Amino acid sequence: MSNTAASFIAKSTIKAADLDHRRKINFNIGKYNAVVPFGKKQFANILQTREWAKNRKWEAIENLDKYLEDFERKITERGAKVLWASDAKEAQEYIGNICKERNCKTLVKSKSMVTEEIHLNDYLELKGIESVETDLGEYIQQLDGESPYHIVTPAMHKSKEDVAKLFAEKLGTPPGLTPEELTLVARKKLREKYIQAEVGVTGANFILPDIGAIALTENEGNARLSCAWPKTHIVVVGIEKVIPSIHDLPVFWPLLSTFGTGQKVTVYNTIVAGPKQAGEKDGPEEMIVILLDNGRTNLLANTKAREALYCIRCGACLNACPVYKNIGGHAYETTYSGPIGKVITPHLQGIDEYKHLSYASSLCGNCTEVCPVRINLHELLLENRREAVVTGESNIAERVAWKVWKAASLSRMLMNAGNGKMKSWVVNKIFKGWTVHRDHLHFSSKTFNEMWKERNK
DSSP states (O other), X not given: OOHHHHHHHHHHHHHHTOHHHHHHHHHHHHHHHHHHHHHHTTOSOHHHXXXXXXXHHHHHHHTHHHHHHHHHHHHHHTTOEEEEESSHHHHHHHHHHHHHHTTOSEEEEOOOHHHHHTTHHHHHHHTTOEEEEOSHHHHHHHHTTOOOSSSSOTTTTOOHHHHHHHHHHHHOOXXXXXXXXXXXXXXXXXXHHHHHOSEXXXXXXXXXXXXXXXXXXXXXXXXXXXXHSSSEEEEEEEXXXXXXXXXXXXXXXXXXXXXXXXXXXXXXXXXXXXXXOTTOOSSOSEEEEEEEXXXXXXXXHOXXXXXXXXXXXXXXXXXXXXXXXXXXXXXXXXXXOHHHHHXXXXXXXXXXXXXXXXXXXXXXXXXXXXXXXXXXXXXXXXXXXXXXXXXXXXXXXXXXXXXXXXXXHTOHHHHHSSOXXXXXXXXXXXXXXXXXSSOOOOOOSSOHHHHHHHHHX
C-alpha cells in the first residue's frame, strides 16, 4: 500500500466517525439539494440539454488542438500573450518571472481550482510575494491555512460560528459576528488589497476560441476586480476548458450555475478578450494567458478516460456522492476531490500513487446521474481499476483473490455448493481485506438458481 493510500484510509476513517462534521455537510448539501430543482425548471428538457452540452464538449475535446490554436491566434491579435505550460513547475515559473519583472509585492487571486492544482500560493510565498485569495470561501480557507474543501464551496465544512471564531482569532473582530457582518469585514480587507496589487490572477470557466476570449462566472465580483484593477492580468486555465463557440455560453452558463449552486444564472458573467484596448478607460494594461497541460494530455490520449475532460467543475458529483459526504474533501489529499477527482487524479498524478481513490466508491452511479454533461463517472472509476490491474499496479494477493472470485462466480456448481452460512464463513475468512473497512458478507441460504428451480419444478 502506498503512503498516499495509507494516509487516505487513516484520514477518512477518522472523518467518517466525526458526527459534527457530518451534520455541517448534510446541512449545507441539504440547502443545495433544496434549490437545484428550481434551477432546473428553466430548461424545457433538462436531459436533452445535458446531452447537447456533452456533444459540444465532445466536439471541443476531439478537436482540442485546432481550437487552442484558434484561441491563441485570435486573443494574441487583441494584444494578449499566450504561454503554454506542460506542468505545474513551468506554470509557476512563468508567473514568478512575470511578477519579478513587474516588481510585484502583492497579488490578488480570484477563485481558481487550477491555481490550487499548481500550488501557486505556496510558490509565491517562497518568492516573498503576498498572494491574497479574494473569493470569500477561499479567503476563509486561506486564513485558516487550509486548502479548499469543495470545488465550488471551499469552506462548506465550516459553520457560521466556525467562521466568526476564525475571524476573531486572525483579524481581531468581535466574537459572534453575523454572516453579513463577517462579509463586510472581508470586503473592507480585500478592497485594500485590490488597490495595492500589481498583478491579478484568475482562472477561466470556459475558453472561447471563435472570438479569442475567456468566460468567467461568479457571484461576488471578485474575479472582475482581480482582472480589472491590477495593471497585469494573468489567466491560468486548463487546456480542457474549451467550448467551440461563444454561442454555446447561453446553455453552459446556466447549466453550470444550476448544477453548481441551484441558481438560474450566477450574478456576474464576464467575457474577457484581451487587455485594455485603445480608447478604453478600464481594464489591465496587459493580459497573459497560461494554458496548462499538467497531465491532461494523458487523459486526452486515453480514448476511454478522455470523457473526463468534459467536466465543467460544477461540483454536483461531490454533493451527490455518499463517500464524499461521509469523509469530506480533505481526506482525499488531492486538488480535486469527490467522484471527478477520483477519476482524473490517477491520470494527472500517477496511477501508482492514486489508484486507491478509484476504489473509494460504492459505484451507486449517483455521480453519473447528476453530472450536467453526462460523464459516465462510475464507469470511468471501474475503468481506472481495470487499468491499474493491466499496468501491474495491483498486488499478487488482489489478483489471486479476484481470479478465485471470478472462477466461483462463473461456476454454477460452485455457486450452489454448500449452504449460506458455510459460504459466508469461507469468503469472510479468505477475503479478509474486504472486511477491514466493510461489514461481513452474508450469503442467502439458497441461490436464486436453486429457488427458481424449486418454484418452477
